[in-house]
Amino acid sequence: EIVSAVEAHLADGPLKGKRIVVTSGPTHEPIDPVRYIANRSSGAQGTAIARALAAMGAEVVFVTGPAEVPPPEGVKVVLIQTAQEMMEAVEAALPADAGVFAAAVADWHVEGTSDRKLKKSKDGLPTLSFAENPDILKTISQRTEGRPALVVGFAAETNDVLAHATAKRARKGCDWIVANDVSPGTGIMGGTENAVTLITDDGAEDWPRMGKDAVAARLAKRIAAALA
Template structure:
């Protein structure tokens, strides 16, 4: 097996100029990694650091990574003479606010400009991307929700926040998106403007696990995080596809671009997929439970000393096989995943033939690989060439890069098909 496409997909960030506004939140430390990743992609980064942001990261750290001056004072005679705030805001191709605290979102929404960061945001005529980060109660507050809705209505793009533990010892949505997620959103902003080979196409992606209830408090499920499926949906949307993401329960923020439909069970996922048809491409990345409990208990099952209850299982609907069946609503391209723990390629080839899909992406989900819940993946693409038995092995890539590469292959494939 050889890797015939080992080179990285060209980045839409090459030569782009990013103005990164670092506001005051503990998540500001993530901006150091974000800068590194942006520059690896060929982007030039310049920073505005607010006074509150300087409590968490230093100008020296930002300057060392950007290899550029860090700006912070609105009334600095030196800075204004060398690079005025109007020029600073318009010299960039994209403004990124990370972390976007509740305070700066409120000031953006209401046009306040009492420091360099908000003045640059008000003066810019360039796209803006915000990565919200705050306490879960602040995120849920009606004022924050109203401010965010107002900004989104004006065209401000957002990424995150994610769900998880916070520095304030609370748990919930409010964690700033990870640098890789913000990077993908930045690339999506540029791809949306310049490179949309899937514009006018409709796509469907399934993601995450399903939960099959046993009783009102227990369920059957698996370890899928949804990271790969969500990344694929975002990548297809970034290339212009009108994308529907049908996702089981995950602890991920909605990716930028797709319309998101949330489900719990396999039967709900199949119904949502059918409702999304017709589409030209369907990517079944969800780890759908093969079985469900035939008779769900109406009350919580109790230990009563008589031994464990007997659970009669019934077979769940096969979403991949259903979408692959010939018919007027069959997508032109159906892509499945084969998550295996042994005889990876052999079983994937058999699964492709059994399900009737066009492509299968085989990946190893045995425990040591860390694929489930991890940030990287190694894919073996079967069916992507004229030889249906040919295996194209990709190197270990981030799930974002896997998604980007797959989306490009899908665009190439659909471009060769008659509309």
């Protein structure tokens, strides 16, 4: 569902003429009509990135789950709920020069979702079985045709951040990983600041803790340089 069209007049800037897909927010995976499984994500970092890219002139397709923060202006907004819908929206948005996959996508969905509200069973407990969701980052990274020139993934980790994120980059086949520590103690999840490590072919680069807008601006500049 498209709720706002790209503004006719895109901003001028180093990303003028570049089309970039940005995913953001959580996905919601239904259990039944009243229950769902969600990932904690305010959508703040993904939204800031989309805004920063648009401000530098990019044509941004912003594919977002139900986030807490409103989507930025001047981008094409595609609202989705589930990982499957996000996958389809991303595929539909290609071709693109870059993909920035900042959403906190559920790894699994509930199989055999009920269209009636689950009732407590005799022993009082439900049985949920899960199936894997499409892996958006991996699917796009490993496209043989129409792969964006630059694919950026995110790794939200709670322990061994660098090791997990480096392994994720290799496993998915993306170009960069933006890794961060979302342990409750950091205040990053749901907060206004972020402390990320950018992992590229050149290794890992720790950025100082800064506002999510500042992280977004710095990442957008790097993307512009990479696509130049």
